[in-house]
Amino acid sequence: MNDSDAIRPTHVEVNLGHIAQNFDAIRAHVGTAEVMPVVKANAYGHGIVEVSWHLAAHGATCFGVALLEEAVVLRQAGITQPILVFGGVATRQIPQFIEHDLMMAASSIDKMRQIDEAAAAAKKKARVHLKIDTGMERIGVHWYSAEKLLEASLGFSNVEVAGIYSHFACSDAEDLSSANEQLARFLEALEFYPKRGLKPPLRHIANSGGILQLPESHLDLVRPGIMLYGVYPSRETKQPVAVKAAMSWKSQVVYFKVVQPGNPVSYGSTWQSDHPVRVVTVPVGYGDGYFRALSNRGSVLIRGQRHPIVGRVCMDQFMVNLEWGTAYNGDAVTIIGCDGDETISMQDVADWADTIPYEVLTNINARVPRVYV
Numbered sequence: 001m002n003d004s005d006a007i008r009p010t011h012v013e014v015n016l017g018h019i020a021q022n023f024d025a026i027r028a029h030v031g032t033a034e035v036m037p038v039v040k041a042n043a044y045g046h047g048i049v050e051v052s053w054h055l056a057a058h059g060a061t062c063f064g065v066a067l068l069e070e071a072v073v074l075r076q077a078g079i080t081q082p083i084l085v086f087g088g089v090a091t092r093q094i095p096q097f098i099e100h101d102l103m104m105a106a107s108s109i110d111k112m113r114q115i116d117e118a119a120a121a122a123k124k125k126a127r128v129h130l131k132i133d134t135g136m137e138r139i140g141v142h143w144y145s146a147e148k149l150l151e152a153s154l155g156f157s158n159v160e161v162a163g164i165y166s167h168f169a170c171s172d173a174e175d176l177s178s179a180n181e182q183l184a185r186f187l188e189a190l191e192f193y194p195k196r197g198l199k200p201p202l203r204h205i206a207n208s209g210g211i212l213q214l215p216e217s218h219l220d221l222v223r224p225g226i227m228l229y230g231v232y233p234s235r236e237t238k239q240p241v242a243v244k245a246a247m248s249w250k251s252q253v254v255y256f257k258v259v260q261p262g263n264p265v266s267y268g269s270t271w272q273s274d275h276p277v278r279v280v281t282v283p284v285g286y287g288d289g290y291f292r293a294l295s296n297r298g299s300v301l302i303r304g305q306r307h308p309i310v311g312r313v314c315m316d317q318f319m320v321n322l323e324w325g326t327a328y329n330g331d332a333v334t335i336i337g338c339d340g341d342e343t344i345s346m347q348d349v350a351d352w353a354d355t356i357p358y359e360v361l362t363n364i365n366a367r368v369p370r371v372y373v
């Protein structure tokens with residue numbers, strides 16, 4: 001029995017080559033700006049260690065994650081590149097950031113002082129990126145009161161300010177007025193440096209939406225997440241960079257039957273046919289992260305044909321109506337990806353479930369084995 005026989009018939013296939021090609025396409029598009037691959041949330045479901053190793057070998061010079069724990073996983077996996085943790089820093093975690101040589105987001109003078117003291121105690125230099133809030137109202141010092149922090153940040157001898165950054169709220173929208181406003185506010189706060197005759201640290205604000213839609217926002221570094229995985233942030237986002245989807249989700253038919261009229265399918269009896277139909281069962285459910293909201297809404301591909309999910313999605317299984325189509329036990333079922341001429345994209349599934357592709361990706365949980373190609 002080889003490895004692929006040992007796993008359940010349901011798996012996610014990750015094409016690391018596509019991720020590397022997307023990384024190259026982003027690098028080519030942003031010119032001189034450095035590219036920081038964002039690998040938070042298990043690399044958007046693709047596997048944080050596998051993706052980061054592949055990109056490090058492919059020339060990635062740094063990484064971005066959301067949590068201290070994610071960065072520690074990377075360090076334990078042997079990733080030595082600089083890592084920026086985007087999230088807010090809890091005081092008690094500061095020594096761990098310093099121990100693992102991780103860059104923190106700093107957004108107050110008070111936090112800078114705590115970081116400085118912890119670095120002095122550890123006899124190390126801490127590295128931070130100052131976080132400026134230009135309109136997201138999440139974390140960061142407001143752009144209109146940033147000057148004091150920028151001034152004070154120059155005076156901590158155990159802290160190196162390696163970068164300064166902000167984050168867009170609406171860079172994936174069709175109307176870019178709010179994103180442009182945020183960029184203007186960020187640039188205004190950055191005036192501090194030339195006014196003092198100082199060279200600014202690394203300046204960055206662009207997520208995937210900014211990379212794709214706001215070339216002026218690329219600055220010194222860009223932080224692509226979703227587009228690195230070959231998915232655009234929204235249907236509205238312009239697509240000047242071609243990227244390839246890295247993930248497909250596959251399963252197999254495990255049961256075939258004919259359902260007679262008047263016999264409803266699945267929990268709650270929400271669907272029945274008025275004529276005999278062929279129905280197959282697929283061993284995937286909301287317990288894997290396939291949204292229950294896809295009940296009677298989603299479709300899958302079997303033998304190159306699109307077929308609708310009928311009845312409720314269960315925890316571990318759902319049913320698909322073939323009408324008069326044919327399928328045998330063991331036939332491949334494509335939940336996300338291509339089969340013949342048909343494709344189901346992350347965005348399709350997101351639309352059916354009334355959510356965004358980000359949530360589709362990150363919702364697929366650890367019960368679904370990842371297979372790397």
Ligand SMILES: *Cc1c(COP(=O)(O)O)cnc(C)c1O
Nearest residue numbers: 038086167207208223224225226
């Ligand atoms: C998640 C995240 C990104 C990446 O966003 P995408 O829209 O996936 O490109 C960039 N910067 C920060 C601070 C983030 O939290």
